[in-house]
Amino acid sequence: MTVILPENPAKADLLAGNPTLWLNDQLRPDGISDPGLPIRPGQVISSEASWRRLAPLLERLFPETSGTGGQIRSDLVEAQTLKGAIGYCSAEYGRVFIKADGSLPVAGSIKARGGLFEVFMHAEALAMQHGLLAEGGDVMTLAGTEAMSLFQRHTIAVGSTGNLGLSVGIAARALGFRAVVHMSSDAKRWKVDRLTNLGVEVVQHEADYTTAVEEARALAEGDPSIYFVDDERSQLLFLGYSAAARELAGQLDEAGIIVDHDHPLFVYLPCGIGGAPGGVAYGLKAIFGDAAHCFFVEPVQSPCALVHMMSGSAELVSVYDVGLTNRTEADGMAVARMSDFVAQVMGPMLSGVFTVADEDLFRWLYLAHSSQGIRLEPSAAAGFAGPEFTVNSPQGRAYQTSQGLIGHMANATHIVWTTGGAFVPEEQFQQFLERGEALTTAAG
Ligand SMILES: Cc1ncc(COP(=O)(O)O)c(C=O)c1O
Incomplete structure (x- = not known):
């Protein structure tokens, strides 16, 4: 238009x-x-x-966050x-x-503030849904073996030009989730390599960011085990x-x-x-x-x-x-x-x-x-x-x-x-x- x-x-x-x-x-x-x-x-x-x-x-x-508690x-x-x-x-x-x-x-970017927050909030909600964590319970439970085996059965997906994918991918893998990052054609090679080394699946789209997000959202909608971090709509981010x-x-x-x-x-x-x-x-x-x-x-x-x-x-x-x-x-x-x-x-x-x-x-x-x-x-x-x-x-x-x-x-x-x-x-x-x-x- x-x-x-x-x-x-x-x-x-x-x-x-x-x-x-x-x-x-x-x-x-x-x-x-x-x-x-x-x-x-x-x-x-x-x-x-x-x-x-x-x-x-x-x-x-x-x-690396121990200096700031x-x-x-x-x-x-x-x-x-x-x-x-x-x-x-x-x-x-x-x-x-x-x-x-x-x-x-x-x-290493402002995306740490949004991406980490959404992944950890989702992990907390999922653990509550599955009875592993009660309201006001100890969040350290999320780093335990039971939580880890729950998270391994779930996927977190996101569309990214690079940095959001890094932050979501790093957070998801640290908790044990499977992670899939859909990258736009603008994504830099080193960001893709870094994610792959962390065990994140990277899907490279030959399209711009908006299209990469749309395709990633459509894939997630068909599969209840995928939680989609939606950069276009997310209030948590x-x-x-x-x-x-x-x-x-x-x-x-x-x-x-x-x-x-x-x-x-x-x-x-x-x-x-x-x-x-x-x-x-x-x-x-x-x-x-x-x-x-x-x-x-x-x-x-x-x-x-x-x-x-x-x-x-x-x-x-x-x-x-x-x-x-x-x-x-x-x-x-x-x-x-x-x-x-x-x-x-x-x-x-x-x-x-x-x-x-x-x-x-x-x-x-x-x-x-x-x-x-x-x-x-x-x-x-x-x-x-x-x-x-x-x-x-x-x-x-x-x-x-x-x-x-x-x-x-x-x-x-x-x-x-x-x-x-x-x-x-x-x-x-x-x-x-x-x-x-x-x-x-x-x-x-
Ligand atoms: C370094 C950097 N600055 C700014 C932004 C913009 O953030 P947003 O897309 O949420 O507007 C991004 C997004 O990835 C980024 O990587």
């Missing part, structure tokens, strides 16, 4: 595949209280409690040196931080990600950073289908309300959240419908059609979406490593465009005016959420660095 987008200051650049910032005109004050939303802030609080309950089990199965947490790092390398030194940029989910334990907001709030508090109307918090979240950035944004709005300004970021050829939300259509609009290609090196964000569930939830609370060119991802990946030793994959570097767009672009200034932020931007805190990278094999990472260095030198 061909879709004609409404007139908007971002439209010409969007359609030409140039980086741009789109502002969400459905954004409402206190948007999280919209009674029509299919989710409630109380569910975030419950997910935080579930993470706490599961922590001892996670610590047992993943000893089984919590899946990442550091908040000020971009001291990197700020200079990227050009965010002047006072108008406030303070710039990196939320280092690229180094999350167990799965979304809630797993949402608990990251409380973690960030604690880190900001420890750093003595105030967040209120006069000290705004800007957060830049790489977006594929929307679950990870949507969950984190929802959690942040639940804590900080209108003082948190959340933006998604997408590749110039795969801006699925931008085109759908800009279209105002009740039917999902894909990037193909407006003539874009969905071709990008940022495999985690190579998604043509966003989640309908996330689109509904983000409607009244997302500030906007901006797009980035692949070349810039490689430049930022190189600068993050050379200036602060941070290891990223291309998707994970996308948020670095955020401060420039919100502080200095015409649309960014229009946003500041509409939100009453003029005069407060020097007090702002910008969070660039870096979402993956720790697991990239050394040889591949060196190739990323070489490409980034060449592009940085060429840009002068």
Whole structure:
């Protein structure tokens, strides 16, 4: 289908595949209280409690989490040196931080938050159904031999561009489940190899992500022993990600950073289908309300959240419908059609979406490593465009005016959420660095 987008200051650049910032005109004050939303802030609080309950089990199965008592947490790092390398030194940029989910334990990406959560919550529910665990019982039972032999008779399946498959596959295998990951054609070879080595069955589709998910869902529907982690519809994934907001709030508090109307918090979240950035944004709005300004970021050829939300259509609009290609090196964000569930939830609370060119991802990946030793994959570097767009672009200034932020931007805190990278094999990472260095030198 061909879709004609409404007139908007971002439209010409969007359609030409140039980086741009789109502002969400459905954004409402206190948007999280919209009674029509299919989710409630109380569910975030419950997910935080579930993470706490599961922590001892996670610590047992993943000893790399022993330093945090089984919590899946990442550091908040000020971009001291990197700020200079990227050009965010002047006072108008406030303070710039990196939320280092690229180094999350167990799965090496933000997907550890959603994928692990859904698999462990499913395991708990299955053990209860089979009488192995009572309400309020000891979650360590899930690592015992009886639970293991139950899980061996069940399969967990998921569609993935790579990182969700890694996180679900690792979690499922650790508990003893059979695991099947359906990969889109964008999936990188090393992610497939890593899963295969863990005993995960990988089905490689010669199709894009949306098609891989559809085919995987159809297979699961015909077989009751398969539990399908549905990236397009899952509330559990979304809630797993949402608990990251409380973690960030604690880190900001420890750093003595105030967040209120006069000290705004800007957060830049790489977006594929929307679950990870949507969950984190929802959690942040639940804590900080209108003082948190959340933006998604997408590749110039795969801006699925931008085109759908800009279209105002009740039917999902894909990037193909407006003539874009969905071709990008940022495999985690190579998604043509966003989640309908996330689109509904983000409607009244997302500030906007901006797009980035692949070349810039490689430049930022190189600068993050050379200036602060941070290891990223291309998707994970996308948020670095955020401060420039919100502080200095015409649309960014229009946003500041509409939100009453003029005069407060020097007090702002910008969070660039870096979402993956720790697991990239050394040889591949060196190739990323070489490409980034060449592009940085060429840009002068
Ligand atoms: C590194 C990275 N960043 C961001 C995302 C986007 O997450 P979502 O597809 O939930 O929007 C992904 C998805 O796989 C990813 O791998």
